[in-house]
Amino acid sequence: MTEARHRKWHVFQTKDELSVAMAKYTAHLSAKFCKEKGLFTVVLSGGGLIDWLCKLLEPPYKDSIEWSKWHVFWVDERVCAYEDPDSNYKLAMDGFLSKVGIPNEHxxxxxxxYAADGNAEHCAALYEECLRNLVKQDIIPLCPNGKYPQFDLQLLGMGPDGHMASLFPGHPQINVKDKWVTYITDSPKLPPRRITFTLPVINSASYNLMAVCDDHTEQCPRSIADIFKHNNLALPAAHLTAHVETMWYLDKAAASLL
Structure with a gap:
């Protein structure tokens, strides 16, 4: 393990090794929070994350994790129908959530x-309303400053351009502080309409795990180097922190310029 400023990071030789480590990390925190407070709030993202979580569907995790105590959220979502191939919900349900015993109401x-209608603004408002109701129900606590929800674990990914969630370089959503959930209608990565947690919410999580695997692009290793060597705050992922721990898992290709 290596540290750069506030970031802890591991480099893995292969995506499979990264997936094994991600499963171990997630299972450990699931056990910790289920024991401490009787539930585990976990936030998913899109991209390759669901594939990397596949090890949780294997022994010893599938039959030992207390799935019924999980509460699952999305750090960002494409504003489209559930059945749309672009849907992060569909990706997670097909590849992971439907294969474990998490209650549908969790x-x-x-x-x-409203997602099917493409109304990004309304979808963001309703998702924030959902989070606020869960705070009132003591499912999600507030972070120490009392302003933002504090999830137990967020599992995040970074795009080659340094974006995380649907916070993109050069777009104003990175600066939103008065909302928990905001929206974008001109995402540089299709589809254009999305909702996303704001940066203060992302950074209020107890644990943030950022997983990055290079998909044979030159831009991704450059972005990683810009973040770790130069702390380039023009890249949204450079702003990632957490209340307890911020961990980066990189495969060898993504870390090739470090």
Missing amino acids: IYAIDKH
Whole structure:
């Protein structure tokens, strides 16, 4: 393990090794929080994350994790129908959530009807309302400053351009502080309409795990180097912190310029 400023990071030789480590990390925190407070709030993202979580579907994790105590959220979501191939909900349900025993009422997806209609602004408002109601129900605590929800673990990914969630370089959403969930209608990565947690919410999580695997692009290793060597704050992922721990898992290709 290596540290750069506030970041802890591991480099893995292969994506499979990264996936094994991610499963171990997630299972450990699941056990910790289920024991301490009787539930585990975990936030998912899109991209390759669901594939990297596949080791949780194997022994010893599938039969030992207390799935019924999980509460699942999304750090960002594409504003589209659940059945759309672009949907992070569909990706997670097909590849992971439908294969474990998490109660349906513990899976908090974007509003089905307004998502299908493409109403990003309304979807963001409704998702924030959902989070605020869960705070009132003591499912999600507030962080120490009392302003933002504090999830137990967020599992994040970074795009080659240094974006995380749907916070993109050069776009104003990175600066939103008065909301928990905001929206974008001109995402540089299709589809253009999305909702996303704001940066203060992302950084209020107890644990943030950022996993990055290079998909044979030159831009991704450059972005990683810009973050770790130069702390380039023009890249949204450079702003990632957490209340307890911020961990980066990189495969060898993504870390090739470090």
